[in-house]
Amino acid sequence: MELIIGTITIVSLLFALGLMTKVHKVNSYFFGALLFLVISLTYFRVYLIAIANWELIDQFNPFLYSYLLLFLPLLYFYVNRVLNIETRKFLHLLPFFAHFAFQLLRFTPLSESDAFHFSANLFKFIFLAQAILYGFLLIRSLNQNATRIENQYSNLAGLKLNWMKSILFAIFSCGFIWGISWIIFLISSYKVIELGFLHVFVLLILFFLYNGMYTQRPVIDLIEHEKEEKATQARISLADLSDKIERESLYRDPELNLKKLAEHLSIPMRELSQVINREGETNFHSYINSFRVAQVKKDLRDPSKDQWTILALALEAGFNSKSTFNAVFRKHVGMTPIAFKKAENTAENN
Known part of the structure; x- marks a missing residue:
C-alpha cells in the first residue's frame, strides 16, 4: 500500500x-x-x-x-x-x-x-x-x-x-x-x-x-472577441435576416455560429444577437434550428426523397448528430420525426 x-x-x-x-x-x-x-x-x-x-x-x-x-x-x-x-x-x-x-x-x-x-x-x-x-x-x-x-x-x-x-x-x-x-x-x-x-x-x-x-471542445465567447469598431454599422430587421438565411440556405452549414453569420452579413455580432433575442424572442440556437426543422419537415413530405433516411435528411438540413436532431425536432414539433412522418403518410392516405 x-x-x-x-x-x-x-x-x-x-x-x-x-x-x-x-x-x-x-x-x-x-x-x-x-x-x-x-x-x-x-x-x-x-x-x-x-x-x-x-x-x-x-x-x-x-x-x-x-x-x-x-x-x-x-x-x-x-x-x-x-x-x-x-x-x-x-x-x-x-x-x-x-x-x-x-x-x-x-x-x-x-x-x-x-x-x-x-x-x-x-x-x-x-x-x-x-x-x-x-x-x-x-x-x-x-x-x-x-x-x-x-x-x-x-x-x-x-x-x-x-x-x-x-x-x-x-x-x-x-x-x-x-x-x-x-x-x-x-x-x-x-x-x-x-x-x-x-x-x-x-x-x-x-x-x-x-x-x-x-476531450472538451473549446468554449469560446464569440461576442467578447469582437472588435469594438464594428458596433456602429447599420441594423438589420428580423424579417430581412430570416429571408436571407432561408433564401441562401445558410442554416445548412452544421458549423454555423453567430460569428460566421455576422461576417457573412457584414454586421456586428452584438447587433445580430440583439435582433434575434429581442425581435425574435429566442436564442441563436433555437432560431437557426427552426429553419433546419422546417427543411426536414418539407423533405419528409417530398415524395422524391422517400428513399432518404431521416438521419440523412437531418444532416442535409444542417444538424450534426442524430441525438441533437431528435431532441430539437421534438422540441419544435411536439413529436418525434418518425411519428411526424407517420402522421403525414396517414393524412395523405385519408
Whole structure:
C-alpha cells in the first residue's frame, strides 16, 4: 500500500510540473497543475502516516489541513478558465490563508492539543461550507455558459458540458458526505476516511481534468472577441435576416455560429444577437434550428426523397448528430420525426 501511495504522490507531482510547461498554450492548465500539486501533497501526507513517520508529520503540522481547502477553489478556477469566465481569485483563497495563518501562528489561549483539535474542527466546517458554496457557484457558471452558447452556436454538440455537470455532482456529493462524516463522527477510522473518500474524491477530479484537457471542445465567447469598431454599422430587421438565411440556405452549414453569420452579413455580432433575442424572442440556437426543422419537415413530405433516411435528411438540413436532431425536432414539433412522418403518410392516405 505504501508503494502505491508513494507512486501516486510522485506521478501527481510530475503531472503538475508537466502541465506547468504548457501553461503558455492553454491557460486552464495552470489551475490543473495546481490541482495535481494539491493531490501530490495530499498523498504525501497519507504516505507519511502509512509509514508512521510521526516526526516528519509533526514538522508539517502547520500544513496538515490547510492546503486541502485549495481543492474546491482551484476546481472552480479551472472550470471557469475552460468556460472563459473571469473570477476574482483572491477572495476564494481567503479561507485557505486564514486557516493556514491560524495553524502557523496559533493566536489562541488554548493548549497545543486543544488548538490542534480546534483547528481540525474548523477545517471540517470550512470544507463542508466550501462543498455547498462551490457546488452552487459551479452550477451558476454552467448555466451561464449554457445561455451564452445557445445565443452564439447553432449546434451544441461538445459545448453543453453535460459530462462536467455529472462529474461535478459526484465530486461535490463525495465532498459533502466526507465533510458530514467528519462533523458528526460517523466515521472514526482514519484509513476509511483517507483511503475511501479521498481516493474517490481524487479519482473523480483526475477524470474531470482528463476530460477537460483532452476531450472538451473549446468554449469560446464569440461576442467578447469582437472588435469594438464594428458596433456602429447599420441594423438589420428580423424579417430581412430570416429571408436571407432561408433564401441562401445558410442554416445548412452544421458549423454555423453567430460569428460566421455576422461576417457573412457584414454586421456586428452584438447587433445580430440583439435582433434575434429581442425581435425574435429566442436564442441563436433555437432560431437557426427552426429553419433546419422546417427543411426536414418539407423533405419528409417530398415524395422524391422517400428513399432518404431521416438521419440523412437531418444532416442535409444542417444538424450534426442524430441525438441533437431528435431532441430539437421534438422540441419544435411536439413529436418525434418518425411519428411526424407517420402522421403525414396517414393524412395523405385519408
